Amino acid sequence: MEDxxxxxxxxxxxxIRLKTGKRVTPQDILARLVEHAIESKAGLVDSFREERVPLAESEREKFHDGMVSSALSS
Structure with missing residues (x-):
């Protein structure tokens, strides 16, 4: 593992210790991360695709302007 x-x-x-008061080991964290990655495997796999092209700031703003908060839509 890199430094x-x-x-x-x-x-x-x-x-995690500061916010929960619980001591966790690096192994605990990695195990939890793997568990969550398996649950959302598509996102993890997509993060390794080389075809990903960064969006321009204006495109990103357009995308977010079209989003509606779920808290407001209930």
């Missing part, structure tokens, strides 16, 4: 990834994992570990 940058290890550092980010440690930061996540510290944030």
């Amino acid at each position: 940058d990834t290890k550092s980010r994992l440690k930061l996540l570990q510290a944030e």
